[in-house]
Amino acid sequence: MDEQVALITGAAKRIGAVIAETLHQRGMNIVIHYHHSKLEAEKLCSKLNSKRANSATLIEGNLSQVNDCSTIIETAQRHWGRLDALINNASSFYPTQIGSIDENAWDDLLGSNLKGPIFLSQRAAPFLKQHHGNIINIVDIHADRPLKNHTVYCCAKAGLVMLTKSLARELSPEIRVNAIAPGAILWPNEGNDLPETAKTHILERTLLKRLGKPQDIADAILYMLNATYVTGQVLAIDGGRTIKD
Numbered sequence: 001m002d003e004q005v006a007l008i009t010g011a012a013k014r015i016g017a018v019i020a021e022t023l024h025q026r027g028m029n030i031v032i033h034y035h036h037s038k039l040e041a042e043k044l045c046s047k048l049n050s051k052r053a054n055s056a057t058l059i060e061g062n063l064s065q066v067n068d069c070s071t072i073i074e075t076a077q078r079h080w081g082r083l084d085a086l087i088n089n090a091s092s093f094y095p096t097q098i099g100s101i102d103e104n105a106w107d108d109l110l111g112s113n114l115k116g117p118i119f120l121s122q123r124a125a126p127f128l129k130q131h132h133g134n135i136i137n138i139v140d141i142h143a144d145r146p147l148k149n150h151t152v153y154c155c156a157k158a159g160l161v162m163l164t165k166s167l168a169r170e171l172s173p174e175i176r177v178n179a180i181a182p183g184a185i186l187w188p189n190e191g192n193d194l195p196e197t198a199k200t201h202i203l204e205r206t207l208l209k210r211l212g213k214p215q216d217i218a219d220a221i222l223y224m225l226n227a228t229y230v231t232g233q234v235l236a237i238d239g240g241r242t243i244k245d
């Protein structure tokens with residue numbers, strides 16, 4: 001994977017940052033996209049560059065804005081003159097109870113989870129084609145198993161699963177497009193944290209009786225990048241939660 005370039009959206013922290021570090025360890029050059037987390041993104045970028053000079057760069061952008069999506073891809077491609085992998089990891093996530101859904105929540109949740117990935121993929125496709133590249137979308141086990149009070153988020157992730165399959169057809173044979181569907185990996189960020197009882201309930205519903213780790217998602221991405229006969233697939237990394245009754 002040496003010399004190859006991966007763009008990871010929402011990579012300043014949490015799962016995205018672990019994906020960035022893992023692909024970097026395998027020799028890839030990394031474009032770290034962030035929106036608000038500038039300091040964390042800069043820290044990660046410096047860390048990667050101190051391990052290998054000129055191996056990481058930063059791009060800011062709001063994925064709800066089509067112009068930002070184009071700029072992100074063009075800037076990413078220009079930095080090392082190529083793009084091999086687009087990892088659509090960025091996401092907003094919060095409840096939207098029926099009766100209180102407004103257009104802002106719709107625009108934000110659909111923007112980060114679906115609109116951004118569509119416009120990033122469209123702009124990246126010509127560059128990815130040149131190197132038999134990959135698009136990997138991070139979806140959610142709740143893309144087809146509704147999470148109560150999260151209708152808008154679930155609809156957006158369901159759309160991202162369809163985007164995965166649709167693009168796999170349209171961009172073949174040069175580009176492979178796959179998705180990873182995490183179960184419970186990291187509890188939601190401050191402000192959306194869950195009560196302990198809810199956490200216990202979720203973990204009891206996994207077969208493996210525990211949370212996953214961000215590294216499990218990064219390892220699944222490595223698998224997908226190397227799985228040269230796999231396209232249009234969704235791989236659940238969920239501790240067996242989706243087959244538990």
Ligand SMILES: NC(=O)c1ccc[n+]([C@@H]2O[C@H](COP(=O)([O-])OP(=O)(O)OC[C@H]3O[C@@H](n4cnc5c(N)ncnc54)[C@H](OP(=O)(O)O)[C@@H]3O)[C@@H](O)[C@H]2O)c1
Pocket residue numbers: 009010011012013014015016033034035036037038061062063064088089090091092093111112138139140141181182183184185186187188189
């Ligand atoms: N955590 C889990 O257990 C879990 C479970 C199921 C699925 N997933 C999926 O796995 C992926 C990573 O999860 P996570 O929990 O690590 O994600 P996260 O921390 O909730 O979000 C990742 C990043 O997305 C960026 N983002 C949000 N809205 C954006 C926008 N409009 N434009 C640009 N960037 C935006 C934010 O960047 P800034 O901070 O820079 O603003 C944020 O740091 C997500 O796709 C998530 O849906 C996670």
